[in-house]
Each structure stands twice: as structure tokens, then as C-alpha cells.
Amino acid sequence: MSETLKSIGFALGMCLVCGVLLTAAATGLQPMQEKNRLSDRQKNVLYTVDLASRDKAYTPEQIRDIYEKNIDKIRVSAAGEIAEPAEDKAGDGQVLTIYLYTKNGEIQNYIIPIESQGLWGKIYGYMALENDGSTVAGFTVYEHSETPGLGGEIEKQWFQENFEGKKIVDRTGRFVAVQIAKGDVDKRVPEEKESHYVDGISGATLTGRYLSKGLEKTLSRYEPVSLCFRKQRLSCRLQEPTDPGEK
């Protein structure tokens, strides 16, 4: 009996020590990790519009400088109009966040955050679209839990560069989104649809399927914004000045 008690006591003491230690480490390092995550997200926004190169290393300060100089974060209502920050609380799906890359006073790209289901967890990333409202300018993934070497390839440059120049609308102007093909596009997809498909990852069919679905869902939610860009190009109401405190 006393043997059992001793074991239980030891286990409890062990839990306490490990728990306190890990909590202290996690809380102590959290601000630093938060900063890294924020910088990583800003860097990924920059990747989609080629303001930063994947081959170069940047300090968090450099990233912040380029980001703040070029990118504006704004909120628009589901109908495609600029929303007051107060509307943010109106509930999920009511207000959309977009990032604008402005150069010489003209919007070059709008960047939408991607949140998709993956095979093992959520996939987070960004997709930049040209100001014509139909061409993909860039795509990145900054967080996922897919299998390294298989679905994990979505974080690789070759896969992400795949997306550049693809169209989210067909020739008649109808919304079709971008899909991930099962294998190489030129072998798997009929020619007239090639501009809506990107090369898939072999061994990661399910990741591709989930990401295709997630992209379609996100892009269709942002369709009013895209429509606005398609119809009016730069005179789209989105270029109204935004609250600088919103970054």
C-alpha cells in the first residue's frame, strides 16, 4: 500500500514540477514567438506580391518596413463596401479582411487571407490577385499540419509558384476558382480548363482536394470584391483612404 502511495505521490510531484516549468517557459517566450509569427505572416503577404524574395533572408525590421510602406489592411463588408471597424462584431462572414498593395497611388494587387481545411488540420495562407480581379498573382502557405514530404509540399516554392497567372474566372467571365489537379496539369486537365488548374502533389491527393475546396470557398466569399475590381478596375471603391491604425 505504502509503495503505491509513494508512486502516486511521486507522480503528482513530477506533474507539478514539469507543469510549472513548461508553463513558465511557454508564457515567458510567448511575446517573442508572437512577434516571430506576425513577422512571418507579413513576410508571406510580401511574398505573394513579389515585394520579398523567398531566396533572401530578412530581419523582422526589414519586413516590417517594407510591409508598412506598401501594404494596407482594410475591412470590407460582404457586399464589397468598406466597412467601419465597428461592424467587425456583426458576426462571422459579415466582414472580410483584405490587404491592398498600392504603388504610385494605384492598387496593384489585393491579397486575401486563405483559411482552408487540410488533411490533418487547418491550412493558412494568402492569395494575391491582380487588380483586374481575375488573375492570381501569388500564393503562400504559412501554417499547416500536413505530412512533411507529402502534403507538406504545399509550403514549397515550386507548388506556390504554380498559381501565378492562373485565372479565377473562365472566358465568359463566370467565377470558377482555382483547383489543384491530381498530377500534372498538362496531362490531367483538358486544355480549355488549364488556366484554372495548378499541378498537384503526388502522394497528397487528399491535401489537394481539401485545399481546392477551401480555395473555392474563400474565393467565392471574396467574389464581391473581385467583381468590383473586374467591373471598375481602379475606380473600385476599395481605394478610399483607410484608417492608419488598422495595420
Added chain:
Amino acid sequence: MKLTRTKAFKTFAGPAWYENPINMQMLGICSALAVTVQLKTAFVMTLAMTFVVSLSNLIISLLRNVIPGNIRIIVELAVIASLVILADEFLRAYYFEISKLLSVFVGLIITNCIILGRAEGFALSNPPHLAFVDGLGNGVGYGSVLMSVALIRELFGSGSIFGYTVVPERLYAAGYEDMGLMLLAPAAFIIIGLMAWLQKYLVNSRK
């Protein structure tokens, strides 16, 4: 007494060379395949692994007389897991880029059989200073194999060392190409196999 005759040195040299965890005992192969595409990741993995195995050996050896026998594996795992999480949190705070490259493999140090093996097989029955040295030896033994494999894979697979290009442009112009196989896991398998063969031959011929 010569340094090489001391018990501490023998404890260190054993796992570092004669009983090398990867080449001689065939342990920890999974992570050796996964993180050896680049020297940088292999180096950080080596540091993290050495940190965990030497400290877990030290702590478990310090506690060896009070750990109840019937829950010892759980206690060992709790110590190891805590150290691994500490290492992971630290990397995420200070070396974010590398921690992203290593992805799940730092967390998977918990399941690395070298660590539990040393805790169970050595630390439970030896005094703290020897256990710590044994952990260091294992870390160095594991790390030296990792770094050698990573050096070969990065040099022939990407033409660089620690991210710096070393294969001259002229060679590429003359028709040299990087070896794609080196970037894939099977390459590590082949290299580790050859290295194990070489080391077994060297160790046996000394006897």
C-alpha cells in the same frame, strides 16, 4: 592517469564512436533520414538532441534512487517530453525559420529511441556525472553521423555547404548537374548504410 584511460572518457567515447547510436546500433534512423537535406537543420537537430539526451540522463540519474520502479518509464518520459517541449519553445522564440524547417521533427525527439534507451539502460544505474557525459557522447555520436550525411546530401544535392554555394558556375556550365536523388529520403538511407559498413569495418579491424 592518461585522459583516454579515465572512466569519463570511456563513457564518452563509447557512444560517440564504438557504440555509435546510428551506425552501430541502428537507432534514431527516422530523424536521420528526415533532417539531413541541409546542414543547417542537421546542426540544430544535433544541438536539440544533445541538449535533451544529456540533461534527461543527468536528471534521471539524480533521481535514480527515488524513482519508484513501477512507474519509472512514465517518469523518464515525463522528463524527456518536458525537455523536448522546452527545446521546441526556445527554437520557436529565437530561431523561428529553422523551427519551421524542422517542423514536427523537434517534437518527435520524444520518440527517439536513443534517449529512452540511454535513460533506461545507463542513467538509472550510473552516477550523475557519468550519465551526463554518456548523454553528451550519444549526442555527439548521433550528431556526427547526422552532419556527415547532411554534408554529403547538401553538397551533391544542392551544390552548397551551410547554404553557401560551393560548386562553381563553370562546372554547371560544363554540364554538371545537382543530384536530385540526394534531396530524397532514400539517399540518406543509402549513405547511412555505407557509413555503417565503413564504421563497422574500422572498429572491427582495430580489435
